[in-house]
Structures are given as C-alpha cells and as structure tokens.
Amino acid sequence: MFACLSRLRNAFHEINGVKYFEYVLGSEDFNARVAKSKFHSMPLFAKAGSGYIALQGDHGQVMFRNIKLLPIAAK
DSSP, X not given: OEEEEEETTEEEEEETTEXXXXXXXXXXHHHHHHHTSTTTTOTTTTOOSSXXXXXXXXXSOOOOOXXXXXXXXXX
C-alpha cells in the first residue's frame, strides 16, 4: 500500500507502513532538492494549491486498480 499525505505544506510518502521521506513544500531544503532534480526547469513545479492527481509509470506499461482517494478531516 502506498500513501502520500499532505497537510498544508507538510507531506510524507509511505509504502507498506514504512515512511520513506517527508518534506515541507516551499522550504529551503525542498527548493534546493527541486533545483537539483529533473524538475528544475519547471517553474510551477509543486506550486499549485489544488489541481489534479497524476499517476505515472516510467518503465513500460503500468496498470492501477483499487485506487481510493479519501478526504482527511481538518484539525
């Protein structure tokens, strides 16, 4: 199971109960990492406050099933 949770600017990614990384959108660390990544030439990368969810696979055919999007209650 893959989970990506984002509340305001704080986010983390978890797979099968193991947290792999967490970050704060727009922080100095986050911006430095984006600047070193393949997304450095995309000025609007990770800047939208709302939008679409995109699922992708980088290595051949990919299939998805049982995808569930659940709202998270505000604290």
